[in-house]
């Protein structure tokens with residue numbers, strides 16, 4: 001359990017490092033690329049001190065639902081959302097995607113595209129509406145994502161895009177100004 005949690009965290013860190021590196025490369029000069037991520041190999045626990053807020057989220061037992069469907073954050077703060085998949089049914093694989101809207105049409109667009117994205121992409125489509133996402137969490141596994149809460153107060157939808165879940169497994173992040 002601890003090992004797999006670590007592995008997941010490490011994978012996310014690696015992905016983040018790669019993203020930073022690629023972003024830096026996009027600028028053309030790699031001389032100072034990834035300076036923020038260079039020491040990420042040992043910063044797994046140190047990072048916990050750097051966020052403004054940590055939120056823990058779980059599924060509702062073995063149902064296709066989050067146990068908490070309303071979360072709160074302050075505009076612009078850094079949030080780490082830890083998703084503990086406490087389900088024990090093998091079918092209850094979940095993830096968390098946070099969108100920059102609660103617009104039904106966008107939810108539908110992302111939900112539909114997520115199914116097309118497939119398992120290799122963790123059912124996460126390439127869509128600008130996605131602020132952040134976790135990887136898939138098998139039952140018993142914990143995954144997480146860190147993001148900056150939108151500057152604009154309002155209601156932002158989070159959802160699970162494991163096949164068959166997106167239309168019903170949703171919640172709202174309430175951003176307060």
Ligand SMILES: [Cu+2]
Pocket residue numbers: 064065093094095160161162165169
């Ligand atoms: Cu789910």
